[in-house]
Amino acid sequence: MNTTSHLPLSIQVTKKIEDDIILGRLMPGTKLDEQELCDRYNVSRTPIREALKLLAADGLVEIRPRRGAIVPTIQPIVLCEMFEVMAELEGMCGRLAARRINFDEKNELIALHKSCEKFLFNNDSEGYYEENKNFHFAIYHASHNSFLIEQASSLHKRLHPYRRLQLRVHNRMNHSYSEHEALLNAIIDGEELLAEKLLKEHVVIQGEKFTDLISSLNTLISS
Template sequence: MNLIKDLPLSIQVSKKIEDDIIFGHFLPGTKLDEVELCERYGASRTPIREALKLLAAEGLVEIRPRRGAIVPEVNPMTLCEMFEVMAELEGMCGRLAARRIQDDEKTKLLSMHQRCAEYLESGDSENYYEMNRQFHFQIYLASHNSFLIEQAGSLHKRLHPYRRLQLRVSNRMSNSFAEHEGIVQAIIHGNEAEAERLLREHVVIQGQKFTDLIATISTYTKS
């Protein structure tokens, strides 16, 4: 099953615009003209506008009155700080999930983990990331804390372009899956402290790998 092709067109387009921003095709300060975007991505204005709204919610695009969509400056230090906060929120989600997860939620989490294994084996980073995203949101839901779910979900969405891109860094996808294995076992066996520690480290690793991410972006931009 191809998760990406099953997504709404607006989300598929948003991922393409996302890549073009991160890889330097659209530089900071660039005005994203809807007509040009329609031609570039072969889509009508409706999914383009919906895609821009999605990207604005993630902070990759700013929609300004009378100016339209603009690519803003991205501060690497701010991204690092966001990863630090995300690590703490995910750790808390893991701890509560290990305490409160229901049997049907365990089944869903294990199923998602298995799907990640299949995408890893085929080297499909895009579909791996989409299932990885659902995997993390399932952990948030298993915390059964609505405010925490809202906050973790919101920050995850802000960071998702960079988390997705990091899977293209050498060995990151296989390392991510190995880390997931420990997280899953800790949660389904009710090991709260271990689940919290592993999830925090899982996201902090992403932050520590930020220099690899910047190098990857630079490589794509120069190519």
């Protein structure tokens, strides 16, 4: 169950284009003609243009002056390197959050974790991802390091389509939730080094699971 109908049309289209790019239906180098996309997704030009701007901000699309939008080439090795850096940044966020998190931030993190459980129970990978994203951003902010928050948020935004899609790998949501549980406890208990270790491992697992996803595309049923 992947409910997206409540989202703005431009966001719905963005997610569909994300999937088509990542799953190889729109190959690197493909020129993204607006009218063709309108026909493909049965929408008007306005949500298509808004979606392309959002995708360009995330690096999944390149918009070139007088040439329009294209799908850029992203090498697997670059993606792996990005996950490695993401793991280091998030690990630092986890360590500092365990040291600096305040009472209200602890309650927010607990509430977000409980909210993830609802989407896990409903097997809603889209809803789970959105709350999962909020959980991670709450940890960034609990680090109380503005430069680190900026850098982690920026790279997370760059990687978010891949992090979203990997949740469709068999049983990944269950593992993700369990990892969040251990991480949450470490942060609340002030276990700085443990929080750093768990968060690093959590992000590295995402990279590995994305590889699993690519390997099983032929059997993946997309929404």
